[in-house]
Amino acid sequence: MPQIIPFAKVPIGENERKYIKEVLDSGWLTTAGKTLEFEKSFAEYIGARYACAVNSCTAALHLGLDALGVRPGDKVFVPSMTFTATAEVIRYLQADPVFLDTEYRSNLITPEILEEAISRHPDVRYLIVVHYGGQAVDLAAIQVLCQKHGIKILEDAAHAFPAKREGKMVGAMGEVCCFSFYANKTITTGEGGMLTTGDEEIYKRVKTMRLHGINRDIWDRFTAQKPSWEYDVVEAGYKYNMPDLAAAIGLGQLEQAEQFRSERQRVAEFYYDHLSDIPCLDLPLLHVHPNDHAWHLFPVVLNKLSPISRNDCMDRLAEAGIGTSVHYKPLHQMTYYKERYKLKPEDFPNAERTWHGNFSLPIYPSLTNKELRHISEALHQILT
Numbered sequence: 001m002p003q004i005i006p007f008a009k010v011p012i013g014e015n016e017r018k019y020i021k022e023v024l025d026s027g028w029l030t031t032a033g034k035t036l037e038f039e040k041s042f043a044e045y046i047g048a049r050y051a052c053a054v055n056s057c058t059a060a061l062h063l064g065l066d067a068l069g070v071r072p073g074d075k076v077f078v079p080s081m082t083f084t085a086t087a088e089v090i091r092y093l094q095a096d097p098v099f100l101d102t103e104y105r106s107n108l109i110t111p112e113i114l115e116e117a118i119s120r121h122p123d124v125r126y127l128i129v130v131h132y133g134g135q136a137v138d139l140a141a142i143q144v145l146c147q148k149h150g151i152k153i154l155e156d157a158a159h160a161f162p163a164k165r166e167g168k169m170v171g172a173m174g175e176v177c178c179f180s181f182y183a184n185k186t187i188t189t190g191e192g193g194m195l196t197t198g199d200e201e202i203y204k205r206v207k208t209m210r211l212h213g214i215n216r217d218i219w220d221r222f223t224a225q226k227p228s229w230e231y232d233v234v235e236a237g238y239k240y241n242m243p244d245l246a247a248a249i250g251l252g253q254l255e256q257a258e259q260f261r262s263e264r265q266r267v268a269e270f271y272y273d274h275l276s277d278i279p280c281l282d283l284p285l286l287h288v289h290p291n292d293h294a295w296h297l298f299p300v301v302l303n304k305l306s307p308i309s310r311n312d313c314m315d316r317l318a319e320a321g322i323g324t325s326v327h328y329k330p331l332h333q334m335t336y337y338k339e340r341y342k343l344k345p346e347d348f349p350n351a352e353r354t355w356h357g358n359f360s361l362p363i364y365p366s367l368t369n370k371e372l373r374h375i376s377e378a379l380h381q382i383l384t
């Protein structure tokens, strides 16, 4: 029988089932104790003062931009090489994205790229950085630049839990950081997200906007000493709260986060050891120690030497039973952004070079060495 190696596989432990049962037995399925517990554990894990659970990373990004003060007509720097959620939230607030190129092979925004962009667009006051693939950007250097130019930073850490840079956890370094617990991310709640911040005002604003603009946690009245029905509405907020059923899964996943991460690191190290002899295959560039990388993705790029196209290579791998994906088709190539902002490919030389040949290899804890050898052999057969 041919081996089938899917692109992604969700690892689920025993405690997820146990905590879900506790929620079901409690009779309270939406936001309450389990969500509070998940927020507290997550904040402790990261070393962040506040953590706010929401029902997606997209919601966290939206609330984060709002809390940073993005208003209609504002401009926000955002990398082109990301998922559309990173940029669409700018449009939710009727602000406009200004797309940036990223470094080849890391797909990160560098201080050099940013500095050049600031000189061309001195009116931009916000920046979203993406810790692409699970590798943190050089936030300290970027913060210095942004401070100088009055730019506020939002971190999209959808790929980057748990990750570090210079010994500091992603989520504890910046003003606002957003995580994803979507089904195929490094830990999952099915659908879910988390926003971390050290700023009390931002935390308050996010908590209010997360639940209809209500000025208190609505579930307080069921847990408070003195139950009270009364609340005030101070804004037209959103419905972005995380249900306890999801938080239950998150609590179980959080306990295993480092184990999952180190298994993915094993996979990445196998790929570096076994694929670096293929001249037409560019492997991801590392700026951090492998222990500090979340290893959400293992994106590779077929370069000019490749005997076949990216799509043909992915088809051949599929024939060998190996699932792959693409992260990403850059946003400057997507109809909505391309047409609305009249974007030109030549303004994104690194993203273009990447997009020409990029695809992502499977990377998840349960991949066996036998499966990894099969992937390596298939790639050697196709490309050498």
Ligand SMILES: *Cc1c(COP(=O)(O)O)cnc(C)c1O
Residues within 6 Å of the ligand: 055, 056, 057, 058, 059, 082, 083, 085, 086, 130, 156, 158, 159, 179, 180, 181, 182, 192, 193
């Ligand atoms: C997955 C992802 C998101 C959105 O996460 P959701 O939890 O699905 O809303 C945002 N940014 C990036 C880079 C992602 O990969």
